[in-house]
Amino acid sequence: MALVEVSQLQVAFGEKTAVSAASFTIEKGETFSLIGESGCGKSTLLRVLAGLQRQWSGNLRLLGENLKPDARFTGALRRNVQMVFQDPWASLHPNHTISRTLSEPLKIHGETQIAEKVAEALEQVGLAADAAKRYPHQLSGGQRQRVAIARALLLRPQLLLLDEPTSALDMSVQAEILNLLNRLKQQHGMTYLLVSHDADVIAHMSDRAAFMAHGQIQRVFDRQAMLNGEHRMG
Ligand SMILES: Nc1ncnc2c1ncn2[C@@H]1O[C@H](COP(=O)(O)OP(=O)(O)O)[C@@H](O)[C@H]1O
Ligand SMILES: [Mg+2]
Numbered sequence: 001m002a003l004v005e006v007s008q009l010q011v012a013f014g015e016k017t018a019v020s021a022a023s024f025t026i027e028k029g030e031t032f033s034l035i036g037e038s039g040c041g042k043s044t045l046l047r048v049l050a051g052l053q054r055q056w057s058g059n060l061r062l063l064g065e066n067l068k069p070d071a072r073f074t075g076a077l078r079r080n081v082q083m084v085f086q087d088p089w090a091s092l093h094p095n096h097t098i099s100r101t102l103s104e105p106l107k108i109h110g111e112t113q114i115a116e117k118v119a120e121a122l123e124q125v126g127l128a129a130d131a132a133k134r135y136p137h138q139l140s141g142g143q144r145q146r147v148a149i150a151r152a153l154l155l156r157p158q159l160l161l162l163d164e165p166t167s168a169l170d171m172s173v174q175a176e177i178l179n180l181l182n183r184l185k186q187q188h189g190m191t192y193l194l195v196s197h198d199a200d201v202i203a204h205m206s207d208r209a210a211f212m213a214h215g216q217i218q219r220v221f222d223r224q225a226m227l228n229g230e231h232r233m234g
Contacts, residue, residue: 002061003028003159003191004049009058011044011215018044019056020215028158031185031192033202035231036212042195045212046161049193050083063158079109082152086164088144091151092136098122098147099132105154121150124187125180142173146180153184160185162194166201178205199232 004026011019019041026032034042047053049062051073060067063080073081085091092101102118111117122131125146136144145165152160162181166174178201185192196202202209203226210217211231221231 001028003063005061007059011056017215022217024210028191030207031205033194033206033209034212035202035209040212041215043163046163050161079155080158082157083161084148084152084165086168088148091148094136098134102151121154125150141169145177159191164195
């Protein structure tokens, strides 16, 4: 079953076309990646699929639901599609403890047993329980990104959108986070759409990868093509 079906997707900011005629599908359980130079439209595409960029044209079907431009994500869609950003600060309020940051989405969605779920979320991403009492600035960059991942996973999403989730981190920490993401994907049967400009990261993580340039998908690489290094171009 295709979880994501994108056809002829177009996003323009005034004169500037950020995404042009993008078409692809992502099957349930797949890690599908976008690779390409800065400014080629990767984040814009992810923001459309996260419901953050609501001005677009084309056809978009997410988790079996046909979407319309301008529409806010509600209900199941809102729960089931979560995004992790390059900069973990983007999803962490600087003046809120980690406990509060992780509790809020659960409360908004009417969940119970909040403290237990927060503890479980921290454990899942390999953080000690006492991280709950801390503020973001008291954690390392890698720990902050673990919290951001925990937050994205709280509502058990089916689709995780990962926008350069490790490119702000040191190499060793980067590998830990990527392995964590792969493990969590297995555990929860998730589907990933990953953005990275790093060909090694792409090859390590992806079932298929789309190479973007100037807002367009130029080519899609399968595992064999990536093993051959065909995605290391440009
Ligand atoms: N909100 C916006 N307003 C105007 N231009 C934007 C906006 N967001 C992105 N762009 C432009 O769209 C293009 C694609 O940006 P982006 O999707 O962020 O690229 P990438 O993530 O691949 O680096 C860039 O030229 C960028 O400057
Ligand atoms: Mg980007």
